[in-house]
Amino acid sequence: MAHRTIALDIGSHSVKVLAAESSFGSSSAKIRFYLEEPIAPLAEPLQAAPPEEGKPAAPSDDNPPSQQAADANQGQPLTPAALVAIERLKEQGLLEGDAIAVNYSLAHCLQTDLDLPATLKRDKVEEVLAIQIEDHFPVDPDTLQSSLHLADQIDQEGLRKVMVVSTPFERIQGFLAALEQQGVDPVTVEVSPARLLAACHTLVPALGSAPVAVIDIGHSGSDLCILEGDQIKLLRRINLGGADFTQALADQYHMPWDRAETGKHREGHVEIGTSAPAEGQRITVGLVCRKVASSLAEELSRTFHAFLAREGKSVERLLCCGGGSLLKGLTQYLSLSLGIPTEPLAVGGIKSTQPDAGVKAVGSWGSIVKALGRRPASQFNLRRGSLAYRGSFEFLQSRIPYLLVFFLLLVGALVFSTLTRRSALVARRSAFEETLVSLSQPVFGEAVRNPREVISRLQEATTSGIILPEYSAYELFRDISEALVDLRELGVPVAIERITIDIQRDVITIRGSTDSAISIDEIRTELGGLQCITDVTQERTTQNRTTGDYEFELRAVNSCS
Numbered sequence: 001m002a003h004r005t006i007a008l009d010i011g012s013h014s015v016k017v018l019a020a021e022s023s024f025g026s027s028s029a030k031i032r033f034y035l036e037e038p039i040a041p042l043a044e045p046l047q048a049a050p051p052e053e054g055k056p057a058a059p060s061d062d063n064p065p066s067q068q069a070a071d072a073n074q075g076q077p078l079t080p081a082a083l084v085a086i087e088r089l090k091e092q093g094l095l096e097g098d099a100i101a102v103n104y105s106l107a108h109c110l111q112t113d114l115d116l117p118a119t120l121k122r123d124k125v126e127e128v129l130a131i132q133i134e135d136h137f138p139v140d141p142d143t144l145q146s147s148l149h150l151a152d153q154i155d156q157e158g159l160r161k162v163m164v165v166s167t168p169f170e171r172i173q174g175f176l177a178a179l180e181q182q183g184v185d186p187v188t189v190e191v192s193p194a195r196l197l198a199a200c201h202t203l204v205p206a207l208g209s210a211p212v213a214v215i216d217i218g219h220s221g222s223d224l225c226i227l228e229g230d231q232i233k234l235l236r237r238i239n240l241g242g243a244d245f246t247q248a249l250a251d252q253y254h255m256p257w258d259r260a261e262t263g264k265h266r267e268g269h270v271e272i273g274t275s276a277p278a279e280g281q282r283i284t285v286g287l288v289c290r291k292v293a294s295s296l297a298e299e300l301s302r303t304f305h306a307f308l309a310r311e312g313k314s315v316e317r318l319l320c321c322g323g324g325s326l327l328k329g330l331t332q333y334l335s336l337s338l339g340i341p342t343e344p345l346a347v348g349g350i351k352s353t354q355p356d357a358g359v360k361a362v363g364s365w366g367s368i369v370k371a372l373g374r375r376p377a378s379q380f381n382l383r384r385g386s387l388a389y390r391g392s393f394e395f396l397q398s399r400i401p402y403l404l405v406f407f408l409l410l411v412g413a414l415v416f417s418t419l420t421r422r423s424a425l426v427a428r429r430s431a432f433e434e435t436l437v438s439l440s441q442p443v444f445g446e447a448v449r450n451p452r453e454v455i456s457r458l459q460e461a462t463t464s465g466i467i468l469p470e471y472s473a474y475e476l477f478r479d480i481s482e483a484l485v486d487l488r489e490l491g492v493p494v495a496i497e498r499i500t501i502d503i504q505r506d507v508i509t510i511r512g513s514t515d516s517a518i519s520i521d522e523i524r525t526e527l528g529g530l531q532c533i534t535d536v537t538q539e540r541t542t543q544n545r546t547t548g549d550y551e552f553e554l555r556a557v558n559s560c561s
Helices: 080-091 122-132 169-181 192-203 242-253 257-267 285-311 330-338 362-371 393-398 400-444 451-463 473-489 517-528
Strands: 002-010 014-023 030-038 099-104 110-117 144-154 159-168 188-191 212-217 222-228 231-238 317-321 342-344 495-502 507-514 533-543 550-558
Touching (some): 002 080, 002 362, 030 080, 080 169, 099 192, 110 122, 122 144, 122 159, 159 169, 169 188, 188 192, 188 362, 192 212, 192 222, 192 231, 192 317, 212 285, 222 285, 242 257, 257 285, 285 330, 330 342, 400 451, 473 495, 473 517, 473 533, 517 533, 517 550
Parallel strands (some): 002 099, 099 188, 212 317
Antiparallel strands (some): 002 014, 144 159, 212 222, 222 231, 495 507, 533 550
């Protein structure tokens, strides 16, 4: 049976949805669809929330970008405009799945690294986490919702690096409550840059163990993750994205934002050469974009130098994804500026009207991999403790006392129900026997109380063709259902909408859906081999544009009437 997983990527410009299906025990997932729902501005401006107490320190050479995210108290994790976009997706039935994974911006988090004894297991680290981060964040640790990532490496002093990401509890609680109002109950809530770990490893087979940087360039900002093997070494949110290129063009040419955005998509590019405009000469689009790209390259260079100073290793490769990375010449410019190989990263096998969907869906694909429990995946998940997903083991473990009380009450109720039911069954048996006597008297000429004797006499009459048909509709339905279940166990993904058995006309109609025309032929062959079913014909076949599934109608003849 196919298991559908939905990745909901909530950005500032659009909400992206990636749906993938996997079979039980399968090591791979098949992408079903990818689409974007634009976040349109609301008619009325939002009221800014009052700033919360405390503010993280700004990045500096002494305090590298990996140590603190940008101001965690700026903006809203989930705006009303984004909720409207999610509601539109929900109305279209595009968020229906067995599991939903959601991202959470690092811009709304505090971040730090701890050095803790390697003898401490993850559960012990979580117990003492509030004490450990007390001196690192300028807020009360008890008001934070935290998650952590344990490094594999242990230094000479027996210490292990622990990366901690925290967000105000009320903020993540409000984030989940807003999603729940839209009918979305995510399995995982992961900080956006961490998703790139799983995505990178599944999309680049020969990744190696050297430090690699992955940047997802979005509309209002970029998410950066530095990996070393299966470990996350650094996370950072860079406040530069596609919107900065648009704003630079709008300022340079004194044009409205919408026109500058259209011009960026049509003619935008980053000038690779070193030429500069002469005095009085109009600056070109390529040079305007290069100025923004230069700022992005400087931020990356600072981050890479800080990483080198802390880890003693250099980033040897840069992978780019996200809509902002599609700007012509940007990847080449970053490679030249940083002096390391830089290449695009994309998800293959996506059926979409957008030719660049694979580049935009990388982060969403990482969420899919994590939700399916594949390796490697980051250990970050802000759905922990009292906010844990209701279907997870952690949620059940916290409610074991309540479950025990419920179990004892349930046992008592079952004992009482059994005694009551026994009395009711005795009364019903007596009534049934009286009814059987009244009905058997006119049929057999004598009263019969034993149900088995009645069935035996009816079967004798059946052999002479007097009362019952040779093969009942129930038996036909049973055989067809068992055959379809066998097909699903053999890997044919068939979903049945309706089975109609017309005993008067001896016609059987089956409606359903599957993944291909070949599977329809396998269904016809399987049904044709059943007893009493002949002439299985294919009456109608259409392909669903949304899911890609083939919807069919089969007709057969009942030869056992």
